[in-house]
Amino acid sequence: MxxxxxxxxxxxxxARVLDEPGAPIAIPDVAAWMAERQRETDVRWIxxxxxxxxxxxxxxxxxxGRCHDLSLAEGILLAFEERPGRPRNLGAAYARTRGLPEPAxxxxxxxxxxxxxxxxxxxxxxxxxxxxxxxxxxxxxxRRIANTAHPDRLRLLIAAESAGALAAAEMTYYGLPWRVDxxxxxxxxxxxxxxxPGARPAKLNDLxxxxxxxxxxxxINPDHPPSIVRAFAREGIEIPSARAWVLxxxxxxxxxxxxxxxxxxxxYVAHGWSWLDSWVDNGRFRPEYVVGGVVSGRxxxxxxxxxxxxxxxxxxxxxxxxxxLMVADASQLEPRVLGALSGDRRxxxxxxxxxxxxxxxxxxxxxxxxxxxxxxxSAMYGGTSGEAGPLLAVLRKRFPHAVDYVExxxxxxxxxxxxxxxxxxxxxxxxxxxxxxxSDPDETAERRGxxxxxxxxxxxxxxxxxxxxxxxxxxxxxxxRRRLTTSAPEAEIVFFQHDEVIVHCPQAAADVVAKEISxxxxxxxxxxxxxxxxxxxxxxxxxxCYADAK
DNA sequence: CGAACTTGCGCC
DNA sequence: AAAGGGCGCAAGTTCG
Numbered sequence: 001m002x003x004x005x006x007x008x009x010x011x012x013x014x015a016r017v018l019d020e021p022g023a024p025i026a027i028p029d030v031a032a033w034m035a036e037r038q039r040e041t042d043v044r045w046i047x048x049x050x051x052x053x054x055x056x057x058x059x060x061x062x063x064x065g066r067c068h069d070l071s072l073a074e075g076i077l078l079a080f081e082e083r084p085g086r087p088r089n090l091g092a093a094y095a096r097t098r099g100l101p102e103p104a105x106x107x108x109x110x111x112x113x114x115x116x117x118x119x120x121x122x123x124x125x126x127x128x129x130x131x132x133x134x135x136x137x138x139x140x141x142x143r144r145i146a147n148t149a150h151p152d153r154l155r156l157l158i159a160a161e162s163a164g165a166l167a168a169a170e171m172t173y174y175g176l177p178w179r180v181d182x183x184x185x186x187x188x189x190x191x192x193x194x195x196x197p198g199a200r201p202a203k204l205n206d207l208x209x210x211x212x213x214x215x216x217x218x219x220i221n222p223d224h225p226p227s228i229v230r231a232f233a234r235e236g237i238e239i240p241s242a243r244a245w246v247l248x249x250x251x252x253x254x255x256x257x258x259x260x261x262x263x264x265x266x267x268y269v270a271h272g273w274s275w276l277d278s279w280v281d282n283g284r285f286r287p288e289y290v291v292g293g294v295v296s297g298r299x300x301x302x303x304x305x306x307x308x309x310x311x312x313x314x315x316x317x318x319x320x321x322x323x324x325l326m327v328a329d330a331s332q333l334e335p336r337v338l339g340a341l342s343g344d345r346r347x348x349x350x351x352x353x354x355x356x357x358x359x360x361x362x363x364x365x366x367x368x369x370x371x372x373x374x375x376x377x378s379a380m381y382g383g384t385s386g387e388a389g390p391l392l393a394v395l396r397k398r399f400p401h402a403v404d405y406v407e408x409x410x411x412x413x414x415x416x417x418x419x420x421x422x423x424x425x426x427x428x429x430x431x432x433x434x435x436x437x438x439s440d441p442d443e444t445a446e447r448r449g450x451x452x453x454x455x456x457x458x459x460x461x462x463x464x465x466x467x468x469x470x471x472x473x474x475x476x477x478x479x480x481r482r483r484l485t486t487s488a489p490e491a492e493i494v495f496f497q498h499d500e501v502i503v504h505c506p507q508a509a510a511d512v513v514a515k516e517i518s519x520x521x522x523x524x525x526x527x528x529x530x531x532x533x534x535x536x537x538x539x540x541x542x543x544x545c546y547a548d549a550k
Numbered sequence: 551c552g553a554a555c556t557t558g559c560g561c562c
Numbered sequence: 563a564a565a566g567g568g569c570g571c572a573a574g575t576t577c578g
Contacts, residue, residue, distance in 0.1 A: 223573060225557060243558065245564070266559060269572060296568065298562080305570055308561040334562095334567095374565090381566035388566075462567035466562095498562045498568090 002068075003037065004046035004138065005030065006131045007053055014131045018046070018138075024131050031060035038065050046070065046138055050162065051291070054169030063170065065485065069162040070134060072292050073141050076158055079295070079426040080148070082418055150424065156527060157423035157471060161292060163478030167493055168289035168299065170481075174492040175284025176306075176317060177325070177504060180276055183316040187272060190264055194273045201268055207261040214254035222261045270305060271313055279304040285317075289496075296463055297425045297470035298498055307497050317502075317546035324510050326503040327549035328517045328540040330473065332356045333499040335376050337469045340525075340534040341422060342405035346398065348533040364398040365391075379406050380465050382458035406461045413460025414453040421467035422528055423475075430456050468528075473499050476524035476538065483516040502546070514540040 002018040005027075013030040016022075027033045034057065037043055045067040047053050057064065078084070145154045187194070192202030200208075212219050215231045222228065225242035232239050232252065239246050244262055247255050279285055285304065293300030301307055319325045335356055339347040346363075353359035361372035375391035377383060379402070383392075396403040409419045413427070416435060420426045430438075434456060438449040477496055484491045484503070491505035491513050505513050521538035541549045 221574085225574090241557080249563095262559080265573095270560070270570095294569065298568065300569065303570090305560075308559085308570065310560055378566065383564095383566035385565055386563085458567065466568065469562095500562080 001041050002044045002046060004131070004134055005034065005053075006048060006134050008130075011056065016131060016135060018135075031057050031062045034064065035060075035062045042066075044068060046134070048134060050165035050169060054166060055173065058169060058173040063485070064166055065482075066159075067162045067166060068138070068158065069165050070137055070141070072161045072165060073158045074137070075292050076154070076161060076425065077141060077144050079428065080154065080420075080424055081144070082426070082429055148424065153423045156475065157421075157425060160423075160471070160474040160478045161297075163481060164299070164474050165291045167477055167481050167496065168291050170492070171494055171496065172286050172288055174494050174504070175282075175286040176494045176502070177320060178280045178283060178285040179316045179318050180280055180283065182318070183276060183280075183313065184273070186312070186315065187267070191268055191272070201264075204261060204265055204268065207257045207264070210257040211254050211261065214252065214257065220254075222258060223265065228258065267310065267312070270308075271310060275304070294470075295425075295428055296467040297421065297474060298466070299496070306495075311547075314547040314549075315545060319504060319544050322507055323504055324507045324542050324544065325546060325549075326505060326510060326513045326517060326540045326542055327546060328501050328503075328538050329550065330476070330499040330521065330536060330538045333469045333472065333536070334380055334465050335360075336534050336536055337422075337472060338380060338402055338405065338465050340529040340532040340536075341464065341468055342402040343532075344399050344401035344405075345533070347402045351534045354537055364394055379403055380462060382406075382410060382454075382461045406464065409464040410457035410461035412457075413463075414457035416456075417460075419460045419464050421464060421471050423468075423471040425467045425471065427460055427463045427467070469499065472524050472528050472536065475528050476520050477501060479523045479527070480516060480520035483520060484513065487516055488512050503540075510542045514542065 003015055004018060005013050005015045007013045007030060011028075011030055013027045013033075015025045015027055015033075017025075030053075034043075034045070038045075043065065045064055047067055047069060049071040050064075050067055050069045054064065145151050145158070148154055191204065195201045208220075208222055211222055215235070218231070220227055220231050228242040229239055231254070232250065235252065237250060237252060239250060242258075244259060247258055279287065285306070287304040287306030288302040289306070290300040290302055299307070317325070331354070336351050339351045350356060350359045350363055357369050357373045357376065360376065361367050361369040365372040365375065371387070371391055374383070374387060375395045378388035378392050379395055392403070412419050413430075416430050416438070418427045418429050434452055437445070437452045440446065440449050473496075477493070480501065480503075481493060484493070488505055488509040491503050491509055493501060494504045495502035501517070503513050503517070517538060517540040521536055525532065525534075525536045543549050
């Protein structure tokens, strides 16, 4: 049964059961009503935006089973149709780094707090009634999906994206178990006691002093890269920047304390005491996930840098007493995705192995795993430097279909065309500024134009792999979430990072959860790629501490 | 004075 | 050993 619900504020809403005539239902208490309704029957909820509705439902103890998120669906469809209104992240970042004008703001889709719901670009008059408008938007989306070459794939993508939004809200609600005492102890060990506001930790002060001493006692601000470059220049050492990997190549007494300073300062600034104050409460880290926040379908986060947790801090992530953390990581997801996308049979054979790079090396690189990996990454990222060229040639000779797949995607980007993931997630078209740049016949501009074309080609080359990997991971997450609600209802999905998921569950449920994780991976593979011979191992480790996984 | 930009580094 | 793709965040500096 499909039920469309439009919240109206203060916990009230109006709803309509689709395919059933009758007046709209006035709901005084959304959470109670939805909970009761889905206890009675398997409902697919049609809602304007899960991220706005779910927090209140969760606070009332209600988890939705399935939904169609109209806003997320609209974002996917607009991108598919090459119309404006998508998330703007990549386009904006690309433009910023190249001094190009940024794309226009995303248009409002369906915002319940706005009285006038409307469909951008559609020419239809805004419906006076939000519930009628939502019904019309849904019908319109279904029509647009049906008109595509693979409606089943887009339906799966939208279902997975919507389920992802439910899971994301739940992850924020549950939080990732976080031991403040362990984190604090780590900080004190590495940085010294917490400094008073405005002051720098003792260990950082010591290092700053050692850096200055190494430059003849002249004070250096280690947080200011240009002054570091100048200080080395005074010693007769020319470096292009003060980046860590550049410094590693330099022989000078200041290098060791500088590298140590960078590392510790990063910890202090990004994940120090103030991070703990802001983001951890009651032993839980609660980041806000932004589903659909990355054009490739990966998630982003708002605040807390949840997807960039340094490995050293994983030691602070501990299961509650009597509970366990099931940590599952899809190993080498992206090369496997390329294998499945391209249908390269020989590559599929290589993917049968648990360590894909080792078997790839055995097959084509004289057992040299390192070179096999570089070749693979160069194919997926468009690497050009150093060994990449010859290694890619080896890969191409042995796996022509796999390499051809990414090279066609690169060509599409260079020519300004969009590319799509397996399920239909679509890359943004290049900006008008890009088109101008790449079509400028002027001699001097031509070089820049070619460079811009190559850069966009690298983006689309990577997009087909990264976005299809996100298709798989999201489908796996959605599948896992559904499975756990029946087989291990106490289990909580508490973390999801591109190709990795963490479930926090009672120890007694660990075996069931492990089995569901592995089956969710198989099911996702079948849903997304059909009967591909490529294997996608997703193995869960039951640990007490996140740092002990892998 | 704040906004915008640059630099650098954490994760996948 | 570094470099190719995608992000978020914070510090320092410059711009308006």
